Amino acid sequence: MSIKRALVSVSDKRGIVDFCRELSALGVEIISTGGTSTLLAKEGVPVIGISDVTGFPEIMDGRVKTLHPAVHSGLLAVRDNEEHTRQMKELGLDYIDLVVVNLYPFAETIAKPDVTYEEAIENIDIGGPTMLRSAAKNHAFVSVVVDADDYAKVLEEVRAGGDTTLETRKRLAAKVFRHTAAYDALISDYLSKVTGEPLPERYTVTYEKIQDLRYGENPHQKAAFYRTPLAASDTLTGAEQLHGKELSYNNINDANAALQIVKEFDEPAVVAVKHMNPCGVGVGESILQAYQKAYNADPVSIFGGIVAANRYIDSDTANLLKDVFLEIILAPGFTDEALEILTKKKNIRLLKIGGLGEAAARKSSFVVTTVEGGMVVQESDVHSVNPDDLKVVTDRKPTEEELKQLLFGWKVVKHVKSNAIVLAADDMTIGVGAGQMNRVGAAKIAIEQAGDKAKGAVLASDAFFPMGDTLEIAAKAGITAVIQPGGSVRDEESIKVANEHGIAMVFTGVRHFKH
Numbered sequence: 001m002s003i004k005r006a007l008v009s010v011s012d013k014r015g016i017v018d019f020c021r022e023l024s025a026l027g028v029e030i031i032s033t034g035g036t037s038t039l040l041a042k043e044g045v046p047v048i049g050i051s052d053v054t055g056f057p058e059i060m061d062g063r064v065k066t067l068h069p070a071v072h073s074g075l076l077a078v079r080d081n082e083e084h085t086r087q088m089k090e091l092g093l094d095y096i097d098l099v100v101v102n103l104y105p106f107a108e109t110i111a112k113p114d115v116t117y118e119e120a121i122e123n124i125d126i127g128g129p130t131m132l133r134s135a136a137k138n139h140a141f142v143s144v145v146v147d148a149d150d151y152a153k154v155l156e157e158v159r160a161g162g163d164t165t166l167e168t169r170k171r172l173a174a175k176v177f178r179h180t181a182a183y184d185a186l187i188s189d190y191l192s193k194v195t196g197e198p199l200p201e202r203y204t205v206t207y208e209k210i211q212d213l214r215y216g217e218n219p220h221q222k223a224a225f226y227r228t229p230l231a232a233s234d235t236l237t238g239a240e241q242l243h244g245k246e247l248s249y250n251n252i253n254d255a256n257a258a259l260q261i262v263k264e265f266d267e268p269a270v271v272a273v274k275h276m277n278p279c280g281v282g283v284g285e286s287i288l289q290a291y292q293k294a295y296n297a298d299p300v301s302i303f304g305g306i307v308a309a310n311r312y313i314d315s316d317t318a319n320l321l322k323d324v325f326l327e328i329i330l331a332p333g334f335t336d337e338a339l340e341i342l343t344k345k346k347n348i349r350l351l352k353i354g355g356l357g358e359a360a361a362r363k364s365s366f367v368v369t370t371v372e373g374g375m376v377v378q379e380s381d382v383h384s385v386n387p388d389d390l391k392v393v394t395d396r397k398p399t400e401e402e403l404k405q406l407l408f409g410w411k412v413v414k415h416v417k418s419n420a421i422v423l424a425a426d427d428m429t430i431g432v433g434a435g436q437m438n439r440v441g442a443a444k445i446a447i448e449q450a451g452d453k454a455k456g457a458v459l460a461s462d463a464f465f466p467m468g469d470t471l472e473i474a475a476k477a478g479i480t481a482v483i484q485p486g487g488s489v490r491d492e493e494s495i496k497v498a499n500e501h502g503i504a505m506v507f508t509g510v511r512h513f514k515h
């Protein structure tokens with residue numbers, strides 16, 4: 001067999017003229033639709049209009065142009081089936097051996113901030129996917145190209161043997177079904193959101209590959225990095241890497257964790273992360289001051305960590321950062337001087353992430369966690385506490401300064417793996433107890449890390465205290481104020497201990513488990 005007839009109908013017209021010119025030179029007859037055929041004709045590529053094949057005009061603003069038996073019989077006929085061949089002859093139909101189609105730009109359309117519902121709907125391609133599916137189903141005989149990156153390979157094979165190989169056709173068909181599935185997933189996602197069904201009976205999401213990773217969490221695990229087609233610019237998937245080697249799987253997770261925490265703050269803030277937990281968080285009047293606090297919070301753990309800042313990194317901050325071994329620094333940007341200083345370090349990765357520090361309310365999205373055989377999906381935890389909603393449950397109210405530190409600690413503890421306790425003082429974390437199997441254990445770790453600094457500091461707990469023991473050790477360490485959700489049947493026990501030690505305690509009414 002050889003490719004004699006191709007149907008070409010593309011929205012993204014990059015590379016199409018050269019591809020068709022070559023095909024034509026190889027003796028392939030080109031059939032095409034409205035805009036594509038106009039372009040080909042203008043560029044001097046011989047082309048037959050689709051209406052000449054269907055005997056039917058392109059109608060309804062292009063809604064119906066290739067949806068015709070003359071097209072789909074030509075694509076779907078099983079060439080070695082006598083009955084199919086007989087029917088084709090009887091009806092005067094011709095085979096189509098190659099389909100080159102890419103679809104209306106639905107993703108780009110709905111990404112536009114001012115897109116109307118009508119515009120989105122009009123950009124749902126119907127004829128294109130129908131041709132792609134027909135051709136892909138019949139890949140035993142028909143070649144189908146949905147990605148301009150495959151033009152070269154197809155040409156190479158047609159040049160060499162008049163047709164593509166069955167192996168290539170199978171590969172192209174699989175790619176088509178991935179493409180149409182992703183296209184439909186995006187449409188269904190858009191409509192589910194419009195109709196207010198974010199967790200429908202079928203969860204059809206689509207991701208596109210950013211890059212293969214060298215390995216996963218460990219060197220024996222394969223891994224790749226994907227993004228949703230509509231990822232916001234202030235996400236890791238939208239980061240611009242300014243310097244350094246490729247991100248690793250662990251880098252991506254850690255950087256993402258750092259990013260989520262730094263987004264909590266409107267004022268200059270710096271977050272240092274190790275193994276997806278914050279080891280140091282600081283806020284200050286400048287990014288330099290915030291970094292100094294984040295560093296001093298735990299000068300040991302920051303080694304080999306990831307640092308996220310919500311302001312430009314300046315030269316003073318860069319001069320301090322350069323002396324620490326860090327995997328990544330991510331920030332909304334770096335001054336030229338800072339870049340000059342930091343790019344001297346070969347092994348550091350510098351990421352620029354737009355939109356940080358702009359104090360925009362955090363948008364809720366959905367977080368997927370796989371379990372063997374399935375997954376669980378939940379809204380992301382973007383709850384932030386309003387100081388007016390805090391309930392003082394102790395005899396003593398927190399002072400203004402205590403309240404400030406409590407709210408700071410609360411923003412951080414939300415991002416620490418449960419059970420989580422964070423001690424804070426002077427706008428920085430001084431002790432982080434993460435991922436413990438009991439709350440008092442997390443408190444012990446945080447208190448031990450803080451040492452003498454625990455005296456006069458505040459404590460934030462991601463969930464309520466099931467008994468009074470955590471308050472006991474907090475009081476012993478010199479903690480003066482506590483923030484926690486409340487809601488335990490034994491809240492009274494903790495309140496009693498707090499009152500006995502003059503601790504001011506507030507309830508948020510909201511829990512921030514993070515597993």
Ligand SMILES: NC(=O)c1ncn([C@@H]2O[C@H](COP(=O)(O)O)[C@@H](O)[C@H]2O)c1NC=O
Binds near residue numbers: 064067125126129
């Ligand atoms: N309606 C149809 O029969 C139909 N056939 C092909 N298309 C699409 O029309 C686009 C190309 O249009 P044009 O050649 O007019 O620029 C392609 O994205 C193709 O997928 C169609 N459009 C939408 O459904």
